[in-house]
Amino acid sequence: MEIIDGFHNIAIKYLSVTTFYPLNHLTALKKILLLLCCCLAGLATHAQSGGRFTMKGVIADTSGVGLPEATVMLLLPKDSSLVNFGRTDKQGAFEFKNIKRVPYLLKVSYVGYLPYQQNVNPKEGDVTDLGKLGMKFLNQDLYEVVIKTARAPLSIRGDTVEYDPRAFKVPPGATVEDLLRRLPGMQIEQDGSIKAQGESVKRVTVDGKRFFGDDVKAATKNLPAEAISKVQVFNDKTEQSRITGVDDGKHEKTLNLQLKDSHKKGGFGKASVGIGTDKRLEGKINYNRFNEKNQFSVIGLGNNTNSGGMSWDDYQDFRGSQSFNWGDDGDFGFGGGVRYISFGGDGDDQSLTIQAGSGGQNRGFNKNWAGGANYNFDEKKTKFNTSYYYNQTGQTLDGISRQTTYLTNSAFTKLDTNGRRNFNANHRGGLRFEKTLDSLNSLIIISNMRLGNGTSDYKSHQEYFRGEQEVDQLSTVSDFANYSDFNSFALGNTAIFRHKFRKKGRNFAASFAYNVNNSTGNVMQRSTNRFFKSSQTSPDSVVNINQNNDTKSLRNQIKSSLLYIEPLSKKFFLETFYNFSLKTDDVDRNVYDITEGGSEMNLNLSRYYKNRSTYNRGGTTLRYSNKGINLSAGLGAQEIRLNGDFAVNQSDPVRTKIDRSFFNWTPNFSLNFDLKQNRYLYGSYSVNVQEPNIRDLQPIVDNSNPLYIRVGNPSLVPTLSHSGNLGFNYFNPGSFIQMFFGANYNYYENQVIYSQTVSENLVTTTMATNISGGNSFSLYGNYGFPIVKTKSNLNLNVSYNRNNNLTNINTVLNETNTNGYNWGMRLDYTPSDKFTIYTNANWSINDTKYSISSGQNQKIVNTNYGAEMNFKMPKDIYFNSRFSYNSYVNDRFDFDQKMPILNLSVYKTMLKSKKGEIRLSAYDVFNKNRGISQQAYGNVVSQEQVRTLARYFMLSFTYNMRGVTHSVRRKGYGY
Amino acid sequence: MKRLFIFIFFLLSHNYLHAQAQEGVVTYERTQYYTKIIARLTFLSQEEKDRAKMTWGNDDGWKQKMVLYFNGKESKYEALKEDSEDGWSGRPEDFFIYRNFETEKKIEFETVSGKTYFLEDSLITPKWQVMNKIKEIQGYMCMMAVSKDPVKNQTITAWFANDLVMQSGPEKFFGLPGLILELDINDGDVIITASKVDLKPVKPELLAIPKKIKGKKVNQVQYDAMLTDLITTSIKGRRNPFWSIRY
Missing domain, CATH: 2.60.40.10 (Immunoglobulins)
Structure with missing residues (x-):
């Protein structure tokens, strides 16, 4: 020391x-x-x-x-x-x-x-x-310019003074010469020769090496300024003394240009292709190029192995810095002061934005194709993105199902053998522009569009039996052959402006949106319905449906929202918002009955309507925030006005008018406690209003399925749902213990339900009606802890849910009461970097009771056990096996299905820097895969099985420019 | 003991020359770049690191305002209490670093992995290497010095101002001929730069240690051992330790 x-x-x-x-x-x-x-x-x-x-x-x-x-x-x-x-x-x-x-x-x-x-x-x-x-004095020019103006550090190395030229701003595309002009002590002559501190520069070197001989201009005129990380000026020995090795004492001014590391610029990509038995193929390719400000990427994928489209990882690689954006939602409301990331939108196919993470489809046979390109320009103040993405899915579902419907003291059972061929394709284009205008103002403009088309082919053979078992009395036999195709175009544009006031905490935001949704569709409906009553072999009556319908619909919506936040004190904030929306629907549906004489318009089913829905909401929230305690209480007032105009077709002078308005108060409370030691307590209560679906409001009878007739109800009112939740979260990063539990409750006022009337012929007629009293309640808990730190973890979970569904069946109110109990555990065993085992077990019991038919209570038991094992063998060979065992039991129907699925794969990294991987996989070794589902809802209990992709073997190869990294560990969540 | 003696010696001599000791408040902006930290995690593949960089890299940089109060003898470094900008308030971190150069003692109050520690020990000056580089920060000419954090295995670059005669600095770094105005942890993973230097008398209560503080009492050796263990287990358990440890 x-x-x-x-x-x-x-x-x-x-x-x-x-x-x-x-x-x-x-x-x-x-x-x-x-x-x-x-x-x-x-x-x-x-x-x-x-x-x-x-x-x-x-x-x-x-x-x-x-x-x-x-x-x-x-x-x-x-x-x-x-x-x-x-x-x-x-x-x-x-x-x-x-x-x-x-x-x-x-x-x-x-x-x-x-x-x-x-x-x-x-x-x-x-x-x-x-x-x-x-x-010695520091050269004041140098000091002023480098240190004061450019705020760059200056290095002193003997008589060498060097600085980082990145601090000197030059326009993009500028050459080194342009850069040198701005540097202190540098002078560029007319002919391009350089003077440093008054002396001529005799030599220019790049990274210490000579560049194009001794022509000083060659480097400075040709190299881009952006490529330079350092400029050094020093006195070097003369050429003479270099050669002779004898220092003649003379020195020449030398300029050395240090090049930037290229780590900020580059490209990477990955390609994989697999070929399997049973004509299974899959392939995926993606490539990215990027530098500091620009990112460009392309992706392409195709498979017939039910692997789905883009995964979240693919999505992030594709979208880069635009994967997730803050504050893209212009619909301000309660809690509008907190900016959040919004994911995707409403449903995969309907969404305007690119969807990811839908995962594999474990039902039927699916063919997926997708591809697209994305470009981001990203700097601190300006962000721009544009993307194009195409995806299509072809789906084959061949299934059988059985469904029992409980009525007042009776029941009927349907057996259905059906085949569905669905095709869906979407082109999506997007633009997003974000500009920080200054430190107080910012603007976001988003425009997304989707162009979609699809077809659907549906064939079905259905048999209806009176009673609970299919061996009971036959009532109806129907055969359907429907075909439809559609085209749609949707466009969504949003602009959001945010302003921060100089007073801290005072904020203002305004948004404006214009959305269009235009679609056309054609449907061909063909069915034969034979009703049996007196005889089991020849029908008492036959109803044939032979209809074509075409529907054109156009929806326009303009929306605008305002938000203002005022800090009342350091701890209290007042948030006020206002939302406006005007939505117009213009729908023309023409239904034709096809007869031998040609087609004839069906005036009962054809409709032309114009509907205008005006929405106004204003609200205010008082928020208290202090030291991790956030409480808010708010009240909103909203009005929905529906203005409809119905006719058989455009030329029909008879118009039915709907003019209704609904006013509601919507309170909102929330609490968020950020407690000591990574503990969080949160809860909320809110009231949400859901306006009635326009289809349910139309005063028409839709009998296109003669066994299931829908009737509209123009007197529907909006559904009011009261939602409350309370939750607690805890994580200890030291001991790795984590825990969460909570409860949710929902209560519905004026819930829209479909009241059923079942005729003698087992024809169900439904009508949308409002009813109050439906509710749901759930409790959940999860506790995870290490048995041996980093080597073994156990995670336990339990949940309980209770649902009360109300339905009118043949004018009697039925209350379906479902109690669901779920519990499970997960045990991870990760003893080394060579061997891991992950196991899990989940049990779920659903107990369903029907008030109208108490003898028909159902108990559905679904069980799942899973185990995964990984090990690493010498020579970079890895082995993975995954086993899952599912069982579906409903004793009442003697339904007991077991599905053991075993997947195995062995793979090896290869090529230089482990850039390649070859893999041999076996899927569903026991050939047991079927799409099984069983459910009980409303007054219905059902089981379904769909023919699904089962055993196949596949050989695949992956090439990753950054190397393929393998681990016997599951992908963690640790970063 | 030897060091203590030397320090007292130095401070006495220092005060002798500067009849009025320099006092003041430095406000720092601390920016933490998570994607750079992620890129150092050994258990992640290059692909995962690149993905994080591509997705979050351009919008990286978690900013926090820190403040250092100092008089000739003591300094205290803590987070600046700021009004919420969006009406949302997070739990204030348990964190301050107090140094007394007179008694050569320090107190570090910090939450590590969800647990609060009260570290009391003598000042041990980091080993500095002074480099030949100068730059200006907030009007002060600063010189560069480098060091290493052996526990977190980080390279440290500090810029100290010769004109601010105070050996203190942000985070756990001090012991240079002048106040540290900029600190660069691990090649830009975290950068702490002075945004304001205000030379003015500092009220003693700003330098005082709050009376009501709860934390597990440890000394430097225990603290370092605890931290080393946390970092190694976290990495072994494939978690980023720096979600719960100050980088």
């Missing part, structure tokens, strides 16, 4: 000493005495002083005037480590007393001067006097 001495007062003392005893006049005796004194003093203070000495000197400027208060540092020459420091006194003198006798690097800094440094080797004797050390 080095001795650090304070030397200020010592320096003073020393100065007084020198006045009386100048060193050079000291006699030998005096010298000895002094040495002795020093030694004694040293012994007294530090009890050691062998091999120590005193260093002193005076720091002065070039004219010899002492510089007071200069910082003097003693460093070790080998690594510049700081040993001692102090300041000069009023005369510029310094002294380090009793320091270790080793060579030092003395460094002095003083404002306005070039930092001074000198190697000091202790001289013989106790005192090494360095005398006057002259400091």
Whole structure:
């Protein structure tokens, strides 16, 4: 350990000493005495002083005037480590007393001067006097321009002064010459030759190497300024002395240009292709190019292995910095002051934005194709994005289902064998522009469009039986063959302006949106319905449906919202918002009955309507925020006005009018406590209003499915839902214990339900009606902890839910009461980087009771067990196996299905830098995969099985420019 | 003991020359770049690191305002209490670093991994290397010095102002001939720059240690051992330790 001495007062003392005893006049005796004194003093203070000495000197400027208060540092020459420091006194003198006798690097800094440094080797004797050390002025031009204006650091290396030219702003595309013009001390002559500090630059080197011979202009005129990280000017030996090795003392000004590291610029990509038995194929390719401000990416994928479209990882790679955006939602409301990221939108196919993460489809056979390109320009103040994405899905679903419907003291059962061929394609284009106008104002403009088309082919054979079992009396046999195709175009534009006032916490935001949705569709409906009553072999009556219908619909919507936040004090904020929306629907639906004589318009089903829905909402919230406690209470008032105009078709003079308006108060409360030690408590209560669906409001009878007739209800009122929740969260990053639990409750007022009337022929007629009293309640809890830290984790979860659904069945109110119990556990065992096991088990029991038919209570039990094992073998070979066992049981119907699925794969990294991977996989080794589902809802209980992609083997190859990294660990959530 | 002696010596001598000790408040802007920290996690693949960088890299930089109060003898570094800008308030962090150069003692109050610690120990100066680079920060010419944090394995670059005669600085770094006005942790993972230097008398209560503070008492050795263990277990458990540890 080095001795650090304070030397200020010592320096003073020393100065007084020198006045009386100048060193050079000291006699030998005096010298000895002094040495002795020093030694004694040293012994007294530090009890050691062998091999120590005193260093002193005076720091002065070039004219010899002492510089007071200069910082003097003693460093070790080998690594510049700081040993001692102090300041000069009023005369510029310094002294380090009793320091270790080793060579030092003395460094002095003083404002306005070039930092001074000198190697000091202790001289013989106790005192090494360095005398006057002259400091040179720092070139003021350099200081002003580099340090003051560009705020860049300046490095001093002997006589080399270097700085980072990135601090000097040049327009994009500028050459090094343009850059040099801006640098202090540089001069560019007419002919392109360069002068540095008045001297001609004889040589330009790039990264220390010569660039195109000695033509100085070649480098400066051709290299882009953006490529340079450092500019250095120094005096180099002449060419002559370089060759001869003899320094002739002459020096030439040399300019060296240091190139930037290319890490901010680059490209990467990944491609994989797989080929399997049973004509299974999959492929995916993506590529990204980027630099500091621009990102460009393309993606393409296709598969017939039910693997779905883009995963979240693919999405992030594709969208880059525009994957998630803050505050893109212009519909301000309660809690409008908090900016959040909004994901996607309403449903995969209907959304205007690119959808990801839908995951694999484990039903039927799916063919997916997708591809697109994305470009981002991203800098601090301006962000621009444009993207195009196409995706299509072809789906084949061949299934059988059985469904039992409970009526007042009776039931009927439907057996359905059906085949569905669906095709859906979407082109999506998007633009997003975000501009920070200044420190207080920002603007976001978003425009997204979707162009979609699709077809759907539906064939079904249905048999209806009276009673609960399919062996009971046959009632109806129907055969359907429907086909439809549609085209749609949708466009959404939003502009959001935000303003922060100078007063902190005062904010204003305004948004405006214009949305269009235009669609046309054609449907061909063909069905034969045979009703049996007196006989089981020949029908009593036959109803045939042979209809074509075409529907054109156009929706226009303009929306606008305002938000104003006023800080009442440091802890209280008042948020006020206003929303307006005007939505017009223009729908023309023509239904034709196809007869032998041609087609004839069906006036009962054809409709033309115009509907206008005006929405106004205003509200205010008082928010309290202090030290992690956030409480808010708000009240909103909203009005929805529906203005409809119905007719058989456009030329029909008879118009039915609907003109209704609904007014509601909507209270809103929320609490958020950020408690000590990563504990969070949150809860809320809100009232939400859902306006009736326009289809349900239309006063028409839709009998296109003769077994299921829908009747509209123009007297519907909006549904009011009261929602409350309370939750608690805890995570301990030290012990890895995590825990959360909570409860949710919903209560519905004027819930829209479909009241059923079932006729003698088992024809169900439904009518939308309002009813109050439906509710749902749930509790959940989760506790996870390590059994052995980082090696083994156990996670337990339980949940309970209770639903009360109300339905009118044959004018009797039925209350379906479902109690659901779920519990499960997950055990991870990750002992090493070579071997891991992940297991899980989940059980769920659904107990359903029907008030109209209490004898028909159902108990559905679904169970799932899963296990995954990974291990790494020598030579970068990995093995993965995944097993899952699902069982579906409903004793009442003797339904008991088990589905053991085993997937295995073995893979190996290969090629240079592990850029390649070859993989052999076996999916569903036991060939047991079927899309099974069972449910109980309303007054219905159903089971379904769909023919689904089962056993196949696949060989695949992946090439990743950044290398394929494998781990036996599951992808974590640790970053 | 030796060091203590030296420090007292230095401070006494320092005060002797500067009849009025420098006092003041420095406000720092602390910016933490998470994607850079993510890029250092050994358990992530290059692909995952690049993905994080591409997605969040341009909008990175979590900003926080810090403040350092100092008089000639003591300094205290803590988060600046600011009014909420959007009406939302997070829980204030348990954090301050108090140094007394006279008694050569420090107190660090900090929440690590959800647990609050009260670290009381003597001042141990980091080992500095002074480099030949100067720049100006808030009107003060600063010199560059580099060091290493052996516990978190970070390279430290500090810019200290010769004209501000105070050995203190932001975070856990001090011991240079002048006040540290900029600190760069691990090549720009975290950058703490002075945004305001205000030389004025500092009220003693600003430097005082709050009376009501709760935390587990530890010394430097215990604290370093605890931190080392947390970082290694976190990395082993494939979690980013710096979600819950101050970087």
